[in-house]
Amino acid sequence: GQQLNQSPQSMFIQEGEDVSMNCTSSSIFNTWLWYKQDPGEGPVLLIALYKAGELTSNGRLTAQFGITRKDSFLNISASIPSDVGIYFCSYSGGGADGLTFGKGTHLIIQP
Amino acid sequence: NAGVTQTPKFRILKIGQSMTLQCAQDMNHNYMYWYRQDPGMGLKLIYYSVGAGITDKGEVPNGYNVSRSTTEDFPLRLELAAPSQTSVYFCASRWASTDTQYFGPGTRLTVL
Numbered sequence: 001g002q003q004l005n006q007s008p009q010s011m012f013i014q015e016g017e018d019v020s021m022n023c024t025s026s027s028i029f030n031t032w033l034w035y036k037q038d039p040g041e042g043p044v045l046l047i048a049l050y051k052a053g054e055l056t057s058n059g060r061l062t063a064q065f066g067i068t069r070k071d072s073f074l075n076i077s078a079s080i081p082s083d084v085g086i087y088f089c090s091y092s093g094g095g096a097d098g099l100t101f102g103k104g105t106h107l108i109i110q111p
Numbered sequence: 112n113a114g115v116t117q118t119p120k121f122r123i124l125k126i127g128q129s130m131t132l133q134c135a136q137d138m139n140h141n142y143m144y145w146y147r148q149d150p151g152m153g154l155k156l157i158y159y160s161v162g163a164g165i166t167d168k169g170e171v172p173n174g175y176n177v178s179r180s181t182t183e184d185f186p187l188r189l190e191l192a193a194p195s196q197t198s199v200y201f202c203a204s205r206w207a208s209t210d211t212q213y214f215g216p217g218t219r220l221t222v223l
Contacts, residue, residue, distance in 0.1 A: 004153075031210055042115075042201050042214030043154070088153055092210050096161045098144045098169055098203075099212060101153030 004089055006102035014110055019076040021105040023089030032072040033099065034063050037086045046087075047074070076107075084109050112137050115215035117202050123221045124192040132187040132218050134202030142205050143185040144212065145169075145177065147198040154201060160185055161207075192222045 005024045013019060023032070031050055035043035047058050049065035049072060056063055060077045076083055086104040093100070118133045136143065141162050146154035146169075156169030160179040174196055176188040185204075189196060199219050203212040 033210060040216075042203070042217055044214070045211050048210055090153075096142050096159060096167075096207070098146070098156035098159050099154070100156075100170075103151065103153050 004091070004100060004102035006089055006105050008105060009103070010106040010108065012108050012110060013079055015079060015081060017079050019079055019083070019107060020073065021075075021087060022071060022073045023102050024071040025091075026070065028069040029091045030069070030094070031092050032063070032065050033090045033092065034061075034072070034074050035088045035090060035101075037088065037104070039085065043088060079107075079109055081109055081111075083107060114138065115202055115204055115213050117200075117215035117218050119218060120216070121219045123223060124189075125223060126192060126194065128192050129188070129190050130192070130220075132189075132200055132202075132220070134185045134187065134215060135183050136185075136202075136204040136213070137183065138204065138206075138213065139182065140204035140213070141182065141207050143179065144203040145175070145185070145187045146201045146203065147171065147196075148201060148217075149198050157187065157200075189220075194222050196220065197222045 034046045037043045047063040052069045054065040062075045064073045088101045088104045090099040090101045115136045144159045145157040148154045158177040160166045199217045201217045202215045205212045
């Protein structure tokens with residue numbers, strides 16, 4: 001599968017701060033999916049994006065499908081302790097294909 | 112609904128031993144998947160299935176086998192465990208009409 005590059009690799013922030021992370025690829029995608037993995041759990045879908053330029057929100061989370069279709073951004077506003085975890089971008093090749101994941105962004109919130 | 116369930120949660124194997132990781136879903140999903148997650152990495156696809164009796168290889172299938180005799184169950188078999196198979200294994204499922212995969216809680220496997 002194509003490689004997804006996520007940055008930053010990790011983030012150490014204070015509670016209440018806004019967070020921004022992104023994902024890039026050398027290939028064009030039709031779908032971007034953002035997942036969150038809590039410690040010791042499986043990933044859970046946060047936001048799915050299907051159109052270039054699309055901006056979608058889910059509570060304090062906002063994600064955008066880049067115009068070039070080679071990147072996507074996830075923002076979290078006013079972070080809270082339960083936002084701690086690993087955030088993955090992913091894509092599906094279509095059909096029954098499984099997902100290809102980036103390496104993830106570790107979010108750590110300091111009290 | 113229990114969603115996607117996996118057993119066991121933890122397992123330690125010796126090199127050369129075999130075991131089966133169990134996965135079941137009660138959402139009547141036709142597609143099911145097995146991934147492995149190594150430390151600091153994203154998940155990588157091992158095998159997947161589009162329905163009972165139909166399976167196909169993913170990105171990293173070597174050393175593993177699967178079967179799908181029912182819609183609900185999708186076990187993953189390790190025949191000759193190797194240290195390189197130390198990882199966390201996740202099972203997932205979805206309907207054919209959506210991209211949303213639902214993941215189980217994972218099985219943490221250590222091969223010594």
